[in-house]
Amino acid sequence: EAGVAQSPRYKIIEKRQSVAFWCNPISGHATLYWYQQILGQGPKLLIQFQNNGVVDDSQLPKDRFSAERLKGVDSTLKIQPAKLEDSAVYLCASTPGGRPVTLHFGNGTRLTVT
Amino acid sequence: RKEVEQDPGPFNVPEGATVAFNCTYSNSASQSFFWYRQDCRKEPKLLMSVYSSGNEDGRFTAQLNRASQYISLLIRDSKLSDSATYLCVVNAGNEKLTFGTGTRLTIIP
Numbered sequence: 092e093a094g095v096a097q098s099p100r101y102k103i104i105e106k107r108q109s110v111a112f113w114c115n116p117i118s119g120h121a122t123l124y125w126y127q128q129i130l131g132q133g134p135k136l137l138i139q140f141q142n143n144g145v146v147d148d149s150q151l152p153k154d155r156f157s158a159e160r161l162k163g164v165d166s167t168l169k170i171q172p173a174k175l176e177d178s179a180v181y182l183c184a185s186t187p188g189g190r191p192v193t194l195h196f197g198n199g200t201r202l203t204v205t
Numbered sequence: 206r207k208e209v210e211q212d213p214g215p216f217n218v219p220e221g222a223t224v225a226f227n228c229t230y231s232n233s234a235s236q237s238f239f240w241y242r243q244d245c246r247k248e249p250k251l252l253m254s255v256y257s258s259g260n261e262d263g264r265f266t267a268q269l270n271r272a273s274q275y276i277s278l279l280i281r282d283s284k285l286s287d288s289a290t291y292l293c294v295v296n297a298g299n300e301k302l303t304f305g306t307g308t309r310l311t312i313i314p
Contacts, residue, residue, distance in 0.1 A: 131213075136302070146300070194241075
């Protein structure tokens with residue numbers, strides 16, 4: 092079974108620039124998550140999709156972050172414009188459904204904003 | 206109050222010792238609980254689920270206390286390979302999983 096795929100692995104941008112991350116979940120996984128993990132902290136949920144609908148985006152800074160999952164499969168997360176405090180690892184995860192809920196993470200995208 | 210709280214450590218423990226971590230959660234309606242392990246510069250991976258009756262997997266024991274809203278993880282006979290960050294995760298419902306800050310563990314030879 093192929094795992095969760097994310098790209099790019101690393102990205103360095105200057106503040107006020109835009110950036111986009113891509114995620115392809117495990118085939119058949121209906122639920123997809125984007126987490127932000129700042130160094131020394133636990134992952135923070137940004138947005139949760141069920142198929143192509145948003146379940147929770149209460150912690151997504153909507154003035155600069157956007158995410159979509161148009162066909163209920165892969166997803167993109169965009170930051171525009173980036174701030175220094177957006178430097179973090181952006182983790183995508185998916186779950187197959189059922190109990191218990193088990194997150195399968197991708198390798199993450201490490202973003203550095205200078 | 207944070208939804209999920211953990212002592213960030215670090216815990217520096219000699220090889221062979223027993224170590225325990227606690228985690229508290231604020232939402233009394235939370236449905237399920239987990240411990241994830243995260244190695245340096247890697248993604249988190251499920252270590253074990255936590256059941257009301259308590260559960261054991263080899264050297265690892267997890268317990269849940271719903272009345273006090275905390276979960277615990279006990280590692281016996283610790284190995285060098287146990288060095289990692291241990292993340293407490295709570296499912297508040299609707300498959301929304303919230304992570305704690307993580308507890309960093311280093312096993313010393």
